[in-house]
Amino acid sequence: MRILWLVLSPLIALAVGLFFLGLSRRVMARIHWRYGPPLYQPLIEIFRYFTQKGSSHGVLFGLGIVLSLAGSIVVILFLPFGGICSMSGSGGMLVVLYMMLLAPLGIALSGGEAANPNASIGISRKLMLALGYELPFLLIVLAIMTHYDTISLVDIVSAQRETASAFASFPLVLSGIAYLLILPAMLGMRPFEVVHAPQEISSGPIAEYSGPYLGLVTIQHALTTFIGISLFVNLVWGGAGNPFVFFLKMLVVLAFGLFVNAAFPRLRVEQAVRYLWRWPTLIAFVGLILVVTLGR
Amino acid sequence: MSLELLMVVALGGSLLTYVLGRVSSRLRNGFAVLVSLALVAMVASLYGKALHVSYYEDFLGMSLVLRVSGLSWLFAMTASTLGCLSVVFSLSYMKGKERTSFYYSMLLLVNAAMLGVVLSGDLLSLFIFWEIMSWSTFLLISYNGGPALAAGMKYFVMSFVGSLAMLAGLLTVYGSFGTLEFGGVAAGMLSASPGYILAIFVLFGVAFGTKNAIWPFHAWLPPAHSEAPSPFSAILSGILIKMGVYGFLLIIFVLVGLRNFMALGADGLPLHTVLSIVGAITILFPTFMAIMQNDAKKLLAWSTVAQAGYIILGISFGTSLSVAGGVFHFVNHAVFKALLFMVVGTVEYRTKGVRDLDSLGGLIKKMPLTFAVALIGVCGLIGVPLTNGFVSKWLIYKTLILERSPFLALVALFGTWGTILYSYKFLHNIFLGQLPEKYKDLERAPMTMRLPMTVLSIVVVLFGVLPGIPLSVINSIDTSFGLKPLNVTLWGLASDTGALNTINILAAVFAGLLIVWLVLKSGGRKVSVDQADNYAAGAAIPKDKYQYSVGFYAPLTRMVAPYLKDFMDSFYMRLAGWVGGLGSGIRRIYTGYVGDYAMYIVLFLAALIFVQLTWSPW
Numbered sequence: 001m002r003i004l005w006l007v008l009s010p011l012i013a014l015a016v017g018l019f020f021l022g023l024s025r026r027v028m029a030r031i032h033w034r035y036g037p038p039l040y041q042p043l044i045e046i047f048r049y050f051t052q053k054g055s056s057h058g059v060l061f062g063l064g065i066v067l068s069l070a071g072s073i074v075v076i077l078f079l080p081f082g083g084i085c086s087m088s089g090s091g092g093m094l095v096v097l098y099m100m101l102l103a104p105l106g107i108a109l110s111g112g113e114a115a116n117p118n119a120s121i122g123i124s125r126k127l128m129l130a131l132g133y134e135l136p137f138l139l140i141v142l143a144i145m146t147h148y149d150t151i152s153l154v155d156i157v158s159a160q161r162e163t164a165s166a167f168a169s170f171p172l173v174l175s176g177i178a179y180l181l182i183l184p185a186m187l188g189m190r191p192f193e194v195v196h197a198p199q200e201i202s203s204g205p206i207a208e209y210s211g212p213y214l215g216l217v218t219i220q221h222a223l224t225t226f227i228g229i230s231l232f233v234n235l236v237w238g239g240a241g242n243p244f245v246f247f248l249k250m251l252v253v254l255a256f257g258l259f260v261n262a263a264f265p266r267l268r269v270e271q272a273v274r275y276l277w278r279w280p281t282l283i284a285f286v287g288l289i290l291v292v293t294l295g296r
Numbered sequence: 297m298s299l300e301l302l303m304v305v306a307l308g309g310s311l312l313t314y315v316l317g318r319v320s321s322r323l324r325n326g327f328a329v330l331v332s333l334a335l336v337a338m339v340a341s342l343y344g345k346a347l348h349v350s351y352y353e354d355f356l357g358m359s360l361v362l363r364v365s366g367l368s369w370l371f372a373m374t375a376s377t378l379g380c381l382s383v384v385f386s387l388s389y390m391k392g393k394e395r396t397s398f399y400y401s402m403l404l405l406v407n408a409a410m411l412g413v414v415l416s417g418d419l420l421s422l423f424i425f426w427e428i429m430s431w432s433t434f435l436l437i438s439y440n441g442g443p444a445l446a447a448g449m450k451y452f453v454m455s456f457v458g459s460l461a462m463l464a465g466l467l468t469v470y471g472s473f474g475t476l477e478f479g480g481v482a483a484g485m486l487s488a489s490p491g492y493i494l495a496i497f498v499l500f501g502v503a504f505g506t507k508n509a510i511w512p513f514h515a516w517l518p519p520a521h522s523e524a525p526s527p528f529s530a531i532l533s534g535i536l537i538k539m540g541v542y543g544f545l546l547i548i549f550v551l552v553g554l555r556n557f558m559a560l561g562a563d564g565l566p567l568h569t570v571l572s573i574v575g576a577i578t579i580l581f582p583t584f585m586a587i588m589q590n591d592a593k594k595l596l597a598w599s600t601v602a603q604a605g606y607i608i609l610g611i612s613f614g615t616s617l618s619v620a621g622g623v624f625h626f627v628n629h630a631v632f633k634a635l636l637f638m639v640v641g642t643v644e645y646r647t648k649g650v651r652d653l654d655s656l657g658g659l660i661k662k663m664p665l666t667f668a669v670a671l672i673g674v675c676g677l678i679g680v681p682l683t684n685g686f687v688s689k690w691l692i693y694k695t696l697i698l699e700r701s702p703f704l705a706l707v708a709l710f711g712t713w714g715t716i717l718y719s720y721k722f723l724h725n726i727f728l729g730q731l732p733e734k735y736k737d738l739e740r741a742p743m744t745m746r747l748p749m750t751v752l753s754i755v756v757v758l759f760g761v762l763p764g765i766p767l768s769v770i771n772s773i774d775t776s777f778g779l780k781p782l783n784v785t786l787w788g789l790a791s792d793t794g795a796l797n798t799i800n801i802l803a804a805v806f807a808g809l810l811i812v813w814l815v816l817k818s819g820g821r822k823v824s825v826d827q828a829d830n831y832a833a834g835a836a837i838p839k840d841k842y843q844y845s846v847g848f849y850a851p852l853t854r855m856v857a858p859y860l861k862d863f864m865d866s867f868y869m870r871l872a873g874w875v876g877g878l879g880s881g882i883r884r885i886y887t888g889y890v891g892d893y894a895m896y897i898v899l900f901l902a903a904l905i906f907v908q909l910t911w912s913p914w
Contacts, residue, residue: 050819057825060660060667066816070808077804094693095801097709098681101716105680108720109671112728115658115827117844120729124844127717128852134713142702142709151697207831212819216812270851288702 005084006077010223013076013230016247017222018042020229020254027255031262042222046215054211057114064110065209065216071102072223079230080157080239082246092151093141096231103224104130107205107217114208122204125269126195132273133185139284140175143291144235147172157239165238171294174287176236181280183253184260185272187228191264192272229253299362299415300351302338305331306408310401317397325387328400332380332407339376339411342369348417361417361477366773367550370623371414371542374630375535379407381748385638386527388742389645399439403528405432406536413539419466419476426462426503426539430455433536437524447519453872454516458506465499481551493552494560494567500547508540510608511578514601515865518585521597526641529593533600534634541607541626545619549777554614571612576707578605583714584860588853592640592651592726595718596633599677602711603629609708610692613699616779621691623770628684628759632676635752636722639670642741642749643726653721654846658731658827662738665746667727669753674719676756679712681801684759687767687788690796717849725845730827732840761798763788 022039029036056062078096104126111119144166145151148159166172185192196204206217233239233249240246267275309331317324342364350359364372383403390396409432412425434455438448470476472492473484485493502513509517517537521529548557561567579602586598607629610622643659643666644651660667672683679685689712696705741749759766764786775781782789788796828837847853885896908914 052820054820054822055825055829056822057827058660059664062816062822066809066812069812070805073808073811074801074804094690094697095681098679098686098690099801101678101680105678105716105720109723109728112720112724113660114830115728115730115842116830116832117729117842118831120724120844120848123720123724124848125851127720128849131713131717131852135710138706138709142697142705145697146700146702151694202831202833211822212816213822215819216816268851270855273852273855288706292700292702 009081009084010073010076012081012243013223013226014219016250017219017224017226018046020225020250021218021222024254024258024261027258028262031258042218046218049210049215049218050212052211054209054213056213057208060113061110061208062213064106064108064113065213065220066106068103068106068110069216069220069223071099071106072220072227074102075099075227076223078153079227080154080234081230082240082243084243093145093153093156094151096153097141100227103220107220111205111208116208118201118203118207119205121201122195122197122207125197126205128269129185129192129194129272129276132276133182133280135277136178136182136280136284137186139281139288140179141235143175143284143288144172146288147291153234157234160238161241166236167238171287171290172236174283174290178280178284178287179232179236180256181283182276183228183232184257185276187225187257189257189261191260191267193261193266194269194272197266225254226250229257299342299347299349299364302335302342303351303362303408303412303415305338306335306404306411309335310404310408313404314397314401317400321396324397324400328383328404329380329387331404332376332383335376335407335411336373336380339369339372342372344369350417355420358418358420358476360421362415362421363417363478364415366769366776367542367545368414370627370769370773371535371538372411374538374627375407375410375414378531378534378630378634379403379410381634381638381751382527382531384744385530385641385748386525387744389525389527389641389745395439399436399525402432402436402439403531406436406528406531410536410539414542417478419469419478419481423459423462423466427459429536429539430459433532436528437520437532439525439528440523443519444523447516447523451516451520454506454513454868458503458513461499462503465496465503468499469496478546478550482553485552485556488556490556490560493556497547497552497557497560497567500543504540504543504547505574506540507543508537508604508608509601510540510574510604511581511601512864514578514582515862515868517601518594518597521600521637522591522593526593526637526644529596530634530637530641533596533637534630537600537604538607538626538630541604541611541622544608544611545623548611548614549619554778558614568612568614572609572701572704575605575607575609575612576704578602578608579711580605580707580714581860581862583711583718584856585862586718587714587721587849588857588860589718590653592643592653592722593637595653595722596636596640599715599718600629600633602715603633603677605711606689606692606708609704610688610695613695614779615695615699616774616782617691617698618695619777619779620767620770620774620782621688621695623773624691624763624766625685625688627766627770628676628688628756631752631755631759632673632683632685635669635673635749635756636677638745638749638752639666639673642666642745645745646738646741647735653725653848655732656726656735657729657843657845658727659735659738660727661731661827662735663727663740666741666749667723669749670723670727672753672756674723676760678715678719682757682760682798682805684756684763684766686760687763687796687798691789717852721848725848729845730840730843732843761802762786763796763798 021042026036075096108123111123148156160166167176188195209217229250232253237249240249313324313328316327348363350361352360390399409425409429413422416422416425434448434452437451438445469481473481506513521533524532558568582598582601586595589595607622607625610618640651676683676685679689693705693708764784767784771782771784787799830837
């Protein structure tokens with residue numbers, strides 16, 4: 001049974017992630033008063049990319065993106081998806097936090113080897129932005145881990161299911177709000193779309209990808225979207241007892257992200273980091289202090 | 297294997313190397329490598345033994361003792377291994393430089409002195425070897441002259457203050473217990489008052505903290521590390537400054553005893569908490585300093601300060617998990633930081649001394665192996681899973697969360713993100729991006745440089761995948777400190793408070809890699825393109841100008857630089873300025889005129905007479 005889920009959960013994540021990508025394009029189009037592409041457009045594109053010729057800039061160019069995608073797949077195995085968690089006992093949230101490094105690191109290595117300054121600029125922005133949102137994010141995660149007194153994601157989810165979700169319980173509500181404030185930054189959506197910024201730095205890190213490489217990057221995008229949203233649902237919205245409810249919760253979070261994305265213009269990276277280190281950090285900080293002082 | 301023989305080989309080898317250098321440089325090189333290898337073998341053969349010999353009876357009524365324990369074996373092994381690899385690395389690096397015999401001799405002397413420090417069984421021997429170590433380090437740091445001399449001076453002055461504090465502590469201990477042997481001191485400490493123990497701890501803490509460069513004693517480290525010859529920077533950063541860690545472990549667990557240590561300090565603010573806060577500051581501030589550096593070695597030097605913070609943070613909690621984390625992180629840091637300094641050394645060697653991060657780039661095409669080991673080293677430094685740094689940092693984080701210190705955990709985890717920023721800058725600006733025209737004929741690194749780097753990178757991965765190997769040694773150290781032993785398995789830890797299982801992670805990552813790789817393989821045809829064949833919005837690629845590495849984190853730097861003042865360093869420099877000013881003020885009385893001197897004598901006599909007439913004290 002466990003083996004089956006080990007194989008299935010990345011596939012489910014991929015399917016959900018691709019659906020989300022298609023849906024976001026559709027929703028964004030409707031907000032813009034356009035029709036937009038069909039829902040399965042990302043899938044068509046992936047098939048097309050994999051049949052096309054790709055130009056490689058060296059061994060690391062391919063290896064980096066492989067590493068990045070593998071890292072994302074491993075993270076998915078550690079994340080509970082509505083009662084399913086394939087790797088629950090191998091190190092918990094700390095390993096997830098660390099495994100989440102592999103994805104950006106792999107892209108960074110691969111994009112660096114591409115020897116395009118647009119890519120380098122994008123990567124440097126990504127790392128700075130990550131430094132920006134990691135501060136409030138770590139505060140949130142630590143508040144949750146301290147409150148439930150565990151480092152295991154599965155335990156965090158089940159604790160929330162027994163009582164109320166973190167969002168609806170007193171000291172953790174601040175952490176929940178802070179998480180909501182940094183969610184667009186973690187998903188790389190506007191106003192924090194500094195990394196890819198197509199009109200400015202030609203899609204940044206992925207400027208040099210083509211053919212199968214671009215296919216992998218698209219899959220990677222789908223998976224990171226899935227990870228970002230599912231982590232939110234698991235950490236502060238109590239996860240879910242079955243995959244379907246979990247999926248519905250994810251949809252709501254995605255919709256929130258898309259509306260923010262549609263409503264705001266892009267910030268500069270300094271503005272983004274300054275924002276992230278101001279209100280979300282302050283709220284998350286107060287949240288952590290409350291959790292520590294009030295106890296359980 | 298007797299300990300005296302070990303020390304004789306170590307010290308004699310250093311001296312003989314210098315003598316042989318007068319005869320032939322090849323002979324000397326071979327001999328230096330041989331001595332350092334012999335030391336590794338001799339230390340290795342001491343594994344698991346507990347020896348105790350007095351090598352000098354009746355020195356002022358004391359006997360000087362050499363001894364080996366689990367703790368000292370681990371440090372001795374790390375020191376001798378790094379020493380050996382560094383000597384091998386030096387073979388190419390030092391080729392054609394002047395005063396090489398002196399260099400090798402000093403390198404082996406530092407090595408010998410470090411072995412002496414960790415094998416000492418009494419505080420006096422420790423002090424003697426500590427001084428030999430400090431002096432020879434000074435000579436090596438200032439080897440290149442110029443700015444290196446100033447850096448060496450800074451090191452020397454700060455180290456000297458530390459030594460004086462240690463001497464004061466030593467004399468106090470001798471005054472109260474009449475012995476300097478570790479066993480005797482530990483026995484005496486049992487009945488000592490907390491205030492006394494605190495004073496002793498602070499005196500020794502200043503000495504060890506200065507060597508370990510923890511905040512606020514860090515100021516000497518960045519210039520010293522960047523100005524020293526690279527193979528020696530590897531030793532300096534990898535093991536020499538960790539003698540401070542050895543000192544802290546020694547004083548906390550062997551001399552003062554854990555229970556006494558945990559009871560020290562005021563009620564609301566115990567000393568171990570102060571120590572962990574110092575550790576946290578030592579992580580946070582230097583991490584940001586490292587992000588701003590443009591000199592590859594200075595970046596690594598600041599990173600060394602920051603990593604020392606993790607070690608201190610681990611030790612200060614005094615649980616079996618945290619001490620294991622701290623000690624393991626020391627071993628890991630020694631491995632990957634030595635590796636990274638050697639990488640810079642290699643680049644420096646091939647590019648004729650360039651280590652400016654703004655003017656390199658694209659070297660991966662010319663030095664693929666150097667890049668690969670650099671990548672492994674950087675992964676260890678960040679603590680990417682399946683490298684050694686991950687396991688030790690995991691142990692430390694786990695402690696911080698179990699002990700309910702979320703704010704310290706925040707600093708430690710956030711520091712890791714900072715580490716990613718400067719590590720990536722290091723990798724990118726040297727190896728990635730466009731290769732400058734002037735480096736297009738660069739050769740790959742010579743064999744004697746590749747060999748030590750490869751060995752170290754293998755260790756990084758080995759200890760990351762099979763953490764049980766070093767952890768079982770560290771576990772025995774934990775037990776010798778009287779801590780509860782950990783349940784170490786070959787793949788990590790089995791414990792009731794959350795297990796770590798590297799084999800699961802390894803399997804998952806490998807499966808993931810394999811699947812993705814197969815998917816990539818199954819895709820369409822791939823063609824290799826040159827770096828000039830890049831997207832540039834339709835324009836031709838401007839040679840040597842299509843690179844983004846200057847001001848890599850400029851927006852962040854603009855943001856945080858105003859808040860990031862090394863005020864401790866400016867304080868020390870101002871202090872040094874005052875002392876210098878005072879000195880030159882006093883010097884002015886030496887005018888060189890006999891008449892002036894006669895006047896001083898008359899004035900002094902007049903003052904004496906005045907004092908006698910007014911208060912008649914005599």
